[in-house]
Amino acid sequence: MTKSQQEKFDNFKALHDNGQTFVIPNAWDAGSSRILTHLGFIALATTSAGYAFSIGRRDAIAGLSRDEILTNAKAIVDATDLPVSADLEDGFGSSPDACAETIRQACDIGLVGGSIEDASGDPDTPIFDMGLSVDRIQAAVDAAKDRPFLLTARAENFLYSRPDLDDTIKRLQAFENAGADVLYAPGLPDLDAIKTVCAAVSKPVNVVMGLSGGLHSVADLAKAGVTRISVGGSFARAAWAGMIRAAEEVRDHGTFTYAQDAIPDGVISQMMSDERRR
Incomplete structure (x- = not known):
């Protein structure tokens, strides 16, 4: 039976409230959505x-x-009955109103969560100042009020060569006070920094794995206090890496041994069927 948006939201919220750490992998299209659901x-x-x-x-701010x-x-969303939370970048505009409109439109298409980041896209001042950053999150919170939607607030310092943990924590605390449901600082340098962030806030914390550097396990991150683990674009990059290796084999050696590791057509066809997505 197809789940309603409210049912998906209730399931999603419960995942953040039950005290267990969970992995939320990132799909990039309907096909990857169905495969991850099947798995x-x-x-x-x-x-x-x-x-x-x-x-x-x-991938760049204002690139999409x-x-x-x-x-x-x-x-x-349409390819799965699982809850889906979206990467909503900078909210598609610097103003609080732009962030609010993005959240409203995200809710309208069936998403039950999404993130707004504080990166500006300006190379000279890559992070919005604190006041505007908080106003943007507050507007997003207000737009999500009484809707089936969990808002994730992102502090982007460590992705933009501003490795200031104190400022990052202050931002996350301010976002929490503004009403964000989940807090997220991508690119934290090590497990100690992750522990420090988790201890400094009371809302669930998302951590991304699959970037260069940290190879912490789910168990490691759970002990550190992390609630949710995403993988960003790393699954997509892993898929592209497999295609590149296959293409290079054909180009350089004229052989096709890559096909031995390719998923059989019948298996992936079953994953793509409507019956297998639920």
Whole structure:
């Protein structure tokens, strides 16, 4: 039976409230959404990076429009009965109103969660100042009020060569006070920093794995206090790496041994069937 948006939201919220750490892998299209559902994951996220690569674009702030991101997210939502939370980048505008409108449109297509980051896209001042960052999150919180939607607030310092843990924590605490449901600082340098962030806030913390560097296990992150673990665009990059290795074998050696490791057509066809997505 197809689940309603409210049912998906209730399931998603329960995952954040039950005291257990869970993995939320990032799908980049309907096909990857169905495969991850088939593999038994309990919630999905989207990835702007993975989607950008799939349409021949690079991942960058303002590189993808709100309409493009939400159209892609809706395809992922429609391919699964799992809760889906979207990478909503900077909210598609610097103003609080732009963030609020993004949240309203995200709710309208069936998403039950999404993230707003504090990166500005300006190389000279890559992070919005604290006041504006909080106002943007507050507007997103207000837009999500009374809707089936969990808002994740992101502090982007460590992705933009600003490795200031104190400022990152202050931002996350301010976002928590503004009403964000989940807190997220991608690119934290080590497990000690992750523990420090988790101890400094009372809302669930998301940590991303699959970036260069940390190879912490789910068990390690659970002990550190992490509630939710995403993988960003790394599954998409892993998929592209497999294709590149196959293509290089054919180009350089004229052999096709890669096919021995390829998923059989019948298996992937079954994963893509409507019956297997639920």
